[in-house]
Structure formats: C-alpha cells, structure tokens
Amino acid sequence: MNNDEMDRQRSERVTRLVNDSLEEMHVRRKQYREAKIAGAVTMPIQASFQASVVGVYDELHIYQEDVEDMWEEYKLERVDVLAHETTTETKVITQGGRVEKVTQEEPYRIPCSWLLYWSHAFDHVARDLGFAAATKTKIADPADAIV
Numbered sequence: 001m002n003n004d005e006m007d008r009q010r011s012e013r014v015t016r017l018v019n020d021s022l023e024e025m026h027v028r029r030k031q032y033r034e035a036k037i038a039g040a041v042t043m044p045i046q047a048s049f050q051a052s053v054v055g056v057y058d059e060l061h062i063y064q065e066d067v068e069d070m071w072e073e074y075k076l077e078r079v080d081v082l083a084h085e086t087t088t089e090t091k092v093i094t095q096g097g098r099v100e101k102v103t104q105e106e107p108y109r110i111p112c113s114w115l116l117y118w119s120h121a122f123d124h125v126a127r128d129l130g131f132a133a134a135t136k137t138k139i140a141d142p143a144d145a146i147v
Contacts (some may be wrong), residue, residue, distance in 0.1 A: 018131045021055045028052040029119045044060050054083045056122045107127035
C-alpha cells in the first residue's frame, strides 16, 4: 500500500467518524425537539443530546484553526469548557437525631437551548469544512425545459 492509498483511507476514516458523530447529533436533536413538543424533556434526553454535541466538538475541534472566525462567532470552545464543569449539591440528612451534611458532585447539564444553538453551529462548521452535504438541493423547474 502506497502513501496515497494510506492517506485516502485515513481521510475516509476521519470523514466517517465526523459524519457518524453528526448523524448521532441529528438523531438526538430530533429526539429533544419531539420531547419538547410533548413537554417531556427528561434528564436522559438532555444528557444524550449533550453527549452528542460534545462528541461532534471532539471530532471537529482539530479543525478549529481552519474555521477560526466561525469557531469564535459561535463560541464553540464553551462546549468543551462546560462539558468538563461539575455542580456541587449539599444536602443535610437528619436520621435518628443525627445531622449529616453530604456533598454530591454531578456533571454540569448544559441547557438544551444552548445545545440546540451549538448543534446548528456545528452543522455550519462541518459544511464549511466539507464534511456535510448541502442541505438545499435545487430542483429543476419543469418550465425551464420548455423551449
């Protein structure tokens, strides 16, 4: 196998990874929208939507310099920052006359409105980088065929 073939295979593998993560994000975004319409956005729906957006970030961040203006405009670096944040909750438990303070740390839940915004931003970035197919297909007008 020569270098050109290895480069082509590597490029195909990267394209497949990016497209797979974009597809997963689209599925999770659709699930979120359906749940929102039904008034039933659960923590697992939010968590899977967040994981899919972070997954796209993970695949595209290496191209950040190629789309620096878009990256900054959409504040995409915040995705990674917030994905690593945690929240701390302190509970007071009273049992048998004893008082105990328990501190619990959980991952930060990025608001779904932000995830929705960033998911569309990643669609634009991916399209600009050549990973996504165009979303608008021009359909030929039958009247153009009339001479």
